[in-house]
Amino acid sequence: MFSxxxxxxxxxxxxxxxxxxxxxxxxxxxxxxxxxxxxxxRDLAQAAGVSLAxxxxxxxxxxxxxxxxxxxxxxxxxxLGFRRDLTASMLxxxxxxxxxxxxxxxxxxFMNRLAEAAQAVGQQVRGERLRLDLLRIRALDxxxxxxxxxxxxxxxxxxxxIIAIDMAEVHAAVERAIGRxxxxxxxxxxxxxxxRHGFVGIDNVAAGxxxxxxxxxxxxxxxxxxxxxxxxxxxxxxRIAGFRAVADAEYPRLEIVGPVEGQDAFTxxxxxxxxxxxxxxxLMGVYNVGAGNAGMLTALAEMGMxxxxxxxxxxxxxxxxxxxxxxxxxxxxxxxxEAEIRAVCAMARRLVLGADAAPPERPxxxxxxxxxxxx
Amino acid sequence: MFSxxxxxxxxxxxxxxxxxxxxxxxxxxxxxxxxxxxxxxRDLAQAAGVSLAxxxxxxxxxxxxxxxxxxxxxxxxxxLGFRRDLTASMLxxxxxxxxxxxxxxxxxxFMNRLAEAAQAVGQQVRGERLRLDLLRIRALDxxxxxxxxxxxxxxxxxxxxIIAIDMAEVHAAVERAIGRxxxxxxxxxxxxxxxRHGFVGIDNVAAGxxxxxxxxxxxxxxxxxxxxxxxxxxxxxxRIAGFRAVADAEYPRLEIVGPVEGQDAFTxxxxxxxxxxxxxxxLMGVYNVGAGNAGMLTALAEMGMxxxxxxxxxxxxxxxxxxxxxxxxxxxxxxxxEAEIRAVCAMARRLVLGADAAPPERPxxxxxxxxxxxx
DNA sequence: CTGAAAGCGCTTACAG
DNA sequence: CTGAAAGCGCTTACAG
Numbered sequence: 001m002f003s004x005x006x007x008x009x010x011x012x013x014x015x016x017x018x019x020x021x022x023x024x025x026x027x028x029x030x031x032x033x034x035x036x037x038x039x040x041x042r043d044l045a046q047a048a049g050v051s052l053a054x055x056x057x058x059x060x061x062x063x064x065x066x067x068x069x070x071x072x073x074x075x076x077x078x079x080l081g082f083r084r085d086l087t088a089s090m091l092x093x094x095x096x097x098x099x100x101x102x103x104x105x106x107x108x109x110f111m112n113r114l115a116e117a118a119q120a121v122g123q124q125v126r127g128e129r130l131r132l133d134l135l136r137i138r139a140l141d142x143x144x145x146x147x148x149x150x151x152x153x154x155x156x157x158x159x160x161x162i163i164a165i166d167m168a169e170v171h172a173a174v175e176r177a178i179g180r181x182x183x184x185x186x187x188x189x190x191x192x193x194x195x196r197h198g199f200v201g202i203d204n205v206a207a208g209x210x211x212x213x214x215x216x217x218x219x220x221x222x223x224x225x226x227x228x229x230x231x232x233x234x235x236x237x238x239r240i241a242g243f244r245a246v247a248d249a250e251y252p253r254l255e256i257v258g259p260v261e262g263q264d265a266f267t268x269x270x271x272x273x274x275x276x277x278x279x280x281x282x283l284m285g286v287y288n289v290g291a292g293n294a295g296m297l298t299a300l301a302e303m304g305m306x307x308x309x310x311x312x313x314x315x316x317x318x319x320x321x322x323x324x325x326x327x328x329x330x331x332x333x334x335x336x337x338e339a340e341i342r343a344v345c346a347m348a349r350r351l352v353l354g355a356d357a358a359p360p361e362r363p364x365x366x367x368x369x370x371x372x373x374x375x
Numbered sequence: 376m377f378s379x380x381x382x383x384x385x386x387x388x389x390x391x392x393x394x395x396x397x398x399x400x401x402x403x404x405x406x407x408x409x410x411x412x413x414x415x416x417r418d419l420a421q422a423a424g425v426s427l428a429x430x431x432x433x434x435x436x437x438x439x440x441x442x443x444x445x446x447x448x449x450x451x452x453x454x455l456g457f458r459r460d461l462t463a464s465m466l467x468x469x470x471x472x473x474x475x476x477x478x479x480x481x482x483x484x485f486m487n488r489l490a491e492a493a494q495a496v497g498q499q500v501r502g503e504r505l506r507l508d509l510l511r512i513r514a515l516d517x518x519x520x521x522x523x524x525x526x527x528x529x530x531x532x533x534x535x536x537i538i539a540i541d542m543a544e545v546h547a548a549v550e551r552a553i554g555r556x557x558x559x560x561x562x563x564x565x566x567x568x569x570x571r572h573g574f575v576g577i578d579n580v581a582a583g584x585x586x587x588x589x590x591x592x593x594x595x596x597x598x599x600x601x602x603x604x605x606x607x608x609x610x611x612x613x614r615i616a617g618f619r620a621v622a623d624a625e626y627p628r629l630e631i632v633g634p635v636e637g638q639d640a641f642t643x644x645x646x647x648x649x650x651x652x653x654x655x656x657x658l659m660g661v662y663n664v665g666a667g668n669a670g671m672l673t674a675l676a677e678m679g680m681x682x683x684x685x686x687x688x689x690x691x692x693x694x695x696x697x698x699x700x701x702x703x704x705x706x707x708x709x710x711x712x713e714a715e716i717r718a719v720c721a722m723a724r725r726l727v728l729g730a731d732a733a734p735p736e737r738p739x740x741x742x743x744x745x746x747x748x749x750x
Numbered sequence: 751c752t753g754a755a756a757g758c759g760c761t762t763a764c765a766g
Numbered sequence: 767c768t769g770a771a772a773g774c775g776c777t778t779a780c781a782g
Contacts, residue, residue: 042775064752066751428762468760
């Protein structure tokens with residue numbers, strides 16, 4: 001009637017252990033069940049003819065083991081198909097892993113949402129020996145970011161996640177932190193030409209392309225206005241590039257105007273959007289790649305255009321949610337702050353515990369929300 | 376320069392332990408750091424004046440403890456703000472948790488994708504003391520599903536996930552399995568009036584509403600054809616209901632024709648779609664709530680309509696991915712099979728280990744994919 | 751450079 | 767109905 005397949009790993013079957021060392025476990029009902037014996041550090045120590053402590057040193061790449069000994073242990077690992085049990089590893093560790101997440105403070109709704117996500121995820125991972133310390137710094141201030149990094153000690157924080165600002169001061173502070181032994185993860189905004197250990201964020205070019213595909217279907221022809229926070233922000237610039245690429249290639253009847261820059265602030269975004277709308281009457285759509293959505297929406301409302309213009313914005317926040325509900329916003333592209341923080345935690349664990357500690361990062365999903373699929 | 380906030384739980388601070396029992400841990404650098412002491416079963420046993428074994432019995436709701444003793448332990452739990460460390464719990468357990476995931480076999484691409492996700496997630500959770508056994512059964516056959524359930528023993532499987540078919544035979548088998556002590560989770564398709572322990576899947580009415588919001592923007596007026604697998608399938612019927620609700624209320628210039636039913640099979644879907652297209656020349660859009668996307672797309676191509684008609688389909692599979700790439704499909708609504716299997720695993724853990732074992736399920740996200748945001 | 755022993759926070763037979 | 771002891775698979779001082 002049905003076929004049965006084991007979904008678990010069958011690596012063990014290919015290894016030496018499986019053939020002759022199946023442990024038979026007697027289950028309550030009297031059924032005898034063959035369970036492939038888990039390969040443990042003990043097996044490893046025995047096979048390599050060393051002590052548990054030495055196995056542990058090799059496993060964690062700690063210094064002070066003779067190369068020949070390392071080789072013996074590594075051979076045993078390969079032969080037995082050993083995979084470290086990370087729950088046991090975490091349990092045995094004396095110290096929790098310390099992760100500092102540094103997020104700008106202020107009125108940027110997305111940053112506040114990211115900070116909330118960090119609080120929430122921080123609670124959940126506490127039980128998994130990961131301590132997440134949230135640090136808020138002054139926004140758009142490379143000095144504040146550099147200062148925060150310089151204030152970190154490797155004794156307290158194994159790892160730090162930062163929303164990078166691509167400036168020399170920040171680069172230098174990152175190098176200093178790495179020099180002190182702190183692992184650095186860039187979050188949301190990357191620092192490509194640095195020694196940072198990893199990046200967690202979406203593909204912003206793809207996000208811009210996605211926005212163009214939606215906009216091209218929403219309004220087949222006419223002018224579309226672009227609004228940004230600042231073109232100096234890598235993610236904003238990339239979104240605009242992606243949008244232009246698709247619009248130019250596939251929707252030639254769309255005419256792009258702008259971008260205007262509103263510094264992700266209410267008043268500036270409001271004023272720039274208003275100017276854009278006045279300069280280009282009959283605008284069919286607006287795409288805001290930045291964070292100043294409240295300002296943009298206020299300008300649209302003031303011009304009586306908030307239900308006739310197709311609006312695409314980024315990040316699910318108070319204003320964009322309200323906009324979706326009222327119909328003032330047609331679609332929101334979201335990077336899922338909670339998923340991002342989780343990915344940061346996983347990466348931190350991987351970096352501190354070693355390569356096999358967490359599943360490899362997959363690129364973060366670009367999420368599209370309409371009024372009807374809001375979470 | 377920056378303010379610092381602990382992101383971790385502060386429940387302990389409100390409990391008795393925090394005030395007078397902060398363990399001071401000396402960190403390498405010579406810094407003294409105050410860490411709130413973790414409350415363990417040992418603390419509980421001492422506070423309640425019982426043994427570890429008794430604490431464990433109360434924690435896991437095992438029988439054979441005097442009510443007065445239970446009360447003492449529970450008082451201590453509340454007073455100390457105890458939270459069980461589940462990694463330690465899993466480590467100490469003799470048996471892995473056994474979870475059977477029962478998925479129909481055959482040509483339904485989504486089911487195959489779900490099965491692949493089960494294999495993949497199964498590998499990852501093996502290290503977390505969760506054994507996922509994948510069972511494939513004949514599709515659309517309530518007898519096969521009932522038979523598979525009846526073949527399950529609580530000694531081997533603590534939990535089973537099924538894609539429910541809403542028929543008496545299945546209901547009865549679910550009740551029998553629950554009677555034997557097996558926890559039942561419905562997956563993708565629910566069995567609302569049963570004693571199943573939980574459901575993992577998306578809100579299909581919301582999915583249909585989402586499709587209508589997209590379709591209404593993609594083609595503002597004209598006829599839109601509906602294609603389904605079977606209206607007897609709860610998820611298909613719900614998607615259609617959601618679609619109609621939004622289309623009727625907000626896009627009155629859209630005229631809905633169909634649905635036709637293609638049994639989620641290639642040939643039937645192909646033929647029914649072809650008939651639909653011939654009966655209604657000049658169709659502006661097609662929404663397929665079911666799985667027969669290859670058949671639907673073939674029919675569209677044959678009529679030379681595959682790039683002029685707006686197409687919305689469900690689930691990222693071979694045909695829908697190819698359709699997005701070629702432009703034959705405009706949008707795909709996806710329920711994220713891997714996220715679903717993960718949610719099933721989390722729920723299984725919760726059901727077996729007790730209420731605090733996994734974060735509470737949040738409704739699964741309805742994901743929208745265009746060509747440009749494919750993962 | 752290497753090892754024996756204790757311990758992380760739970761659960762499990764086994765004994766009473 | 768209750769408890770003392772051993773153990774899950776790792777890591778960590780401490781000793782050599």
